[in-house]
Amino acid sequence: MALAAAIFVSMSTEFLPGGLLPDIAEAFDRPVTDAGQLVTVFAAAVIVTTTPLAILTRQAPRKPLALIALTGIAAATGFAALSPTFELLLAARVAGGIAHGLFWSVAAAYAADLVPSSxxxxATAITAAGGAVAGILGAPLGNALCQLFGWRAAFGVFAIVAVGVAVLVATLLPPVKLARRAPNSAGSRPVSSQAGLSGILLVCLIILLVVIGQTTYGTYGVVWLTDVAGLPEPSIPIFMLVTGIAAFVAVSLIGRPADRWPNAALVVAIVMLAALMALFPLMAEWGTLPLVAVALVQSMGFAVAPILLQTRMMRIAPHERRSTAAALQTTAFNIAIGGGAVVGGLVIGAWGLAVLPWAAALLSAVGISVLLLSLPRVPRAATSSPPSPIAKEDAYVP
Structure with a gap:
């Protein structure tokens, strides 16, 4: 649960500016589009630095590294609250993005190292619950703080929360041993390592296709719901809250199916995404209740698909490559989130807003095709690397 709390803080600080942009823009006398750069530079910092940092720190003890990352998140968020100029606020967001990338290069593999492969x-579902709660409460809480006390207070409160979570992690999170590569016979690379690398890259490709598809619609989802589906604007927060709760329920229930039927669960989740997104325009014509019903199930599928993809990544990655795999996975997610906004804009420009759900469904369908083709290519040997037992990273010397 300490790791879930840390993920909540990390993702909440990532989402935080989304609910504060108008106030920040007004404070610095900038257009809202300039304030939107606070989101862009954060994502860019994550994309550029996560994998290099994972490689550079692969021999560093995991728990201290997680604490350093959380401290960096707290410091960057606190500096954002105190930034006297917009340029320094941008710099604080870049620093936060770097710390966020470092944290995820550790966190995504940490849960896998604490438990057996079965x-x-x-384990992934429990830690992902922190991200689900961040999606439901993080940005709304930040917006509420902004409305009551101003945008600086929102950053300041989350900085204090990050410090508290760092203390919680230092106290409660068990350390794990560093993975060591076993000696190779005859100087050759093990087959499982080669299979693991190809599997890692395939999972990254599936992440790109599925998440770009969903964010192609999701970035402009509110506009589609009001302008195409005809939902009243005051009902949108309720719609988002209900679908967010459905997503949280799905995250809470996916753990055991993910362990018992990992391949089948992933296939079903992505097929659900593609099929239900394709139904959105038809449900919108039938009325609000059919659309809401389909959106509830679709939000559940999209909530569990990343968890199942992360679980697959940790199963197929050789143990000594888990941190690098986690970093590549984080980079793929962030590229996909930013890429979805770009693809969505291109789709709207070429064919109009109404076709966004079909574009999302098409990309998800391509993702499921890649997944189905890749399943026979990942041998069991690639998934059988035993997890490191929980142990002290620094040996006690009497």
Whole structure:
């Protein structure tokens, strides 16, 4: 649960500016589009630095590294609250993005290292609950703080929360041993390592296709719901809250299926995404209730698909490559989130707003095709690397 709390803080600080942009823009006498750069530079910092940092720190003890990352998140968020100029606020967001990338290069593999491979799904689901709560409460809480006390207070409160979570992690999170590569016979690379690398890259490709598809619609989802589906604007927060709760329920329940039927669960989740997104325009014509019903199930599928993809990544990655795999996975997610906004804009410009759900469904369908083709290519040997037992990273010397 300490790791879930840390993920909540990391993702909440990532989402935080989304609910504060108008106030920040007004404070610095900038257009809202300039304030939107606070989101862009954060994502860019994550994309550029996560994998290099994972490689550079692969021999560093995991728990201290997680604490350094959380401290960096707290410091960057606190500096954002105190920034006297917009340029310094941008710099604070870049620093926060770097710390966020470092944190995820550790966090995504940490849960996998704490449990045996048979419990990877449950461990990933428990830690992912922090991200689900961040999606439901993080940005709304930041917006509420902004409305009551101003945008600086929102950053300041989350900086204090990050410090508290760092203390919680230092106290409660068990350390894990560093993975060591076993000696190779005859100087050759093990087959499982080669299979693991190809599997890692395939999972990254599936992440790109599925998440770009969903964010192609999701970035402009509110506009589609009001302008195409005809939902009243005051009902949008309720719609988002209900679908967010459905997503949280799905995250809470996916752990055991992810461990018992990992391949089938992933296939079903992505097929659900593609099929239900394709139904959105038809449901919108039938009325609000059919659209809401489909959106509830679709939000559940999209909530569990990343968990199942992360679980697959940790299963197929050789143990000594888990941190690098986690970093590549984080980079793929962030590229996909930013890329979805670009693809969505291109789709709207070429064919109009109404076709966004079909574009999302098409990309998800391509993702499921890649997944189905890749399943026979990942041998069991690539997934059988035993997890490191929980142990002290620094040996006690009497």
């Amino acid at each position: 419990q990877l799904g449950r």
